Amino acid sequence: MQTTPRPLTSRSRAASPRLAESVSPPSPLSTYQTPVNPAPPPTNSDWVSTGHLPTQSVVQQLVDWAHQRFAAVGDGEVADYIPALAAANPDHFGICIAASDGQLVAAGQSEQPFSIQSISKPFLFALICQAIGEDAAKEKLGVNSTGLPFNSVLAVERSGEGLSNPMVNAGAIAATSLAPGDSAEAKWAFIEAGFSRFAGRPLEIDATVYASERATNQSNVGIANLLSAQERLWFDPEISTDLYTRQCSLSITTRDLALMAATLGNGGRQPVSGVQVVDPVICQHVLAVMVTAGLYETSGDWLYDTGLPGKSGVSGGMITVIPGKGGLATFSPPLDDAGNSVRGQLTAQFLSERLGLNLFASRPAV
Ligand code: DON
Numbered sequence: 001m002q003t004t005p006r007p008l009t010s011r012s013r014a015a016s017p018r019l020a021e022s023v024s025p026p027s028p029l030s031t032y033q034t035p036v037n038p039a040p041p042p043t044n045s046d047w048v049s050t051g052h053l054p055t056q057s058v059v060q061q062l063v064d065w066a067h068q069r070f071a072a073v074g075d076g077e078v079a080d081y082i083p084a085l086a087a088a089n090p091d092h093f094g095i096c097i098a099a100s101d102g103q104l105v106a107a108g109q110s111e112q113p114f115s116i117q118s119i120s121k122p123f124l125f126a127l128i129c130q131a132i133g134e135d136a137a138k139e140k141l142g143v144n145s146t147g148l149p150f151n152s153v154l155a156v157e158r159s160g161e162g163l164s165n166p167m168v169n170a171g172a173i174a175a176t177s178l179a180p181g182d183s184a185e186a187k188w189a190f191i192e193a194g195f196s197r198f199a200g201r202p203l204e205i206d207a208t209v210y211a212s213e214r215a216t217n218q219s220n221v222g223i224a225n226l227l228s229a230q231e232r233l234w235f236d237p238e239i240s241t242d243l244y245t246r247q248c249s250l251s252i253t254t255r256d257l258a259l260m261a262a263t264l265g266n267g268g269r270q271p272v273s274g275v276q277v278v279d280p281v282i283c284q285h286v287l288a289v290m291v292t293a294g295l296y297e298t299s300g301d302w303l304y305d306t307g308l309p310g311k312s313g314v315s316g317g318m319i320t321v322i323p324g325k326g327g328l329a330t331f332s333p334p335l336d337d338a339g340n341s342v343r344g345q346l347t348a349q350f351l352s353e354r355l356g357l358n359l360f361a362s363r364p365a366v
């Protein structure tokens with residue numbers, strides 16, 4: 001049976017073209033003579049789409065409504081493949097929206113701590129892009145969706161080059177191995193400090209979750225070894241997996257996550273601390289990968305329903321980034337079959353629609 005797709009040509013595959021390298025003077029639009037080497041057109045930062053959330057009281061009303069309505073939904077199962085996660089209370093349900101100006105609207109258990117799990121992935125990717133450059137990160141990790149579950153080994157083999165994307169375990173472990181520093185401690189210091197800047201406060205590991213995942217982490221170690229064999233890992237496989245596990249065990253609240261998501265939606269500037277955590281251009285690349293792969297094999301359903309970049313984690317957290325406006329975070333442990341919070345998805349879908357957040361929505365010009 002053939003497991004790797006046949007190349008389209010016998011020559012090696014050409015990389016996708018980059019505008020920065022190929023940009024040439026615009027062709028003349030009309031009859032006037034353009035200069036031979038015209039100055040490049042102005043950059044677009046002044047014309048990036050912007051907006052704002054509705055008033056705080058409208059947002060609060062809708063957040064309260066969503067909390068009340070979706071708290072009654074009993075579907076989904078709490079994850080138990082990491083034994084410590086099985087102890088989560090399935091009734092816990094928190095919602096928080098952080099606006100780009102730092103205003104917060106919350107309902108339910110928005111201050112309940114839980115481990116960040118896979119929601120760490122977009123933030124790690126952002127930090128690595130900032131450290132090594134977004135082009136190098138794309139080339140080393142890949143940015144195409146796998147269409148397969150988050151822990152798929154097949155996805156790594158099938159790409160033929162050991163590439164996946166930084167929203168799945170393989171790509172996230174590879175991204176972790178690229179953290180600056182030549183020791184586990186130095187790499188961890190970089191990761192911990194970066195995540196804390198996103199949250200706007202010092203974050204700490206949930207020691208129980210870390211110990212539990214570390215003891216049951218064989219498949220992630222296997223993925224790391226496979227990546228290493230394909231020369232797609234840039235540090236020791238066991239240490240890279242351990243650093244990845246530590247970062248997944250960072251303890252956060254829904255409020256923290258809303259501010260972290262809002263940072264990605266605010267050109268990389270933390271709305272409360274005002275710290276520029278990563279460059280604006282990095283955020284747009286991170287959000288692009290979240291759109292295509294943030295909910296793994298159900299990313300298409302998610303995008304169809306919300307029209308926004310999102311990321312889920314097996315502890316029951318979810319973030320939704322609202323570019324230019326803020327970030328939404330939810331916490332509710334019962335998950336669907338793909339590992340995404342059931343109430344989290346319903347909340348994001350409802351608020352996207354009612355708050356007019358869908359990036360693809362438009363109105364006819366008057
Ligand atoms: O590597 C793992 O399996 C976990 N630390 C994270 C997985 C996860 O959160 C998947 N998301 N829905």
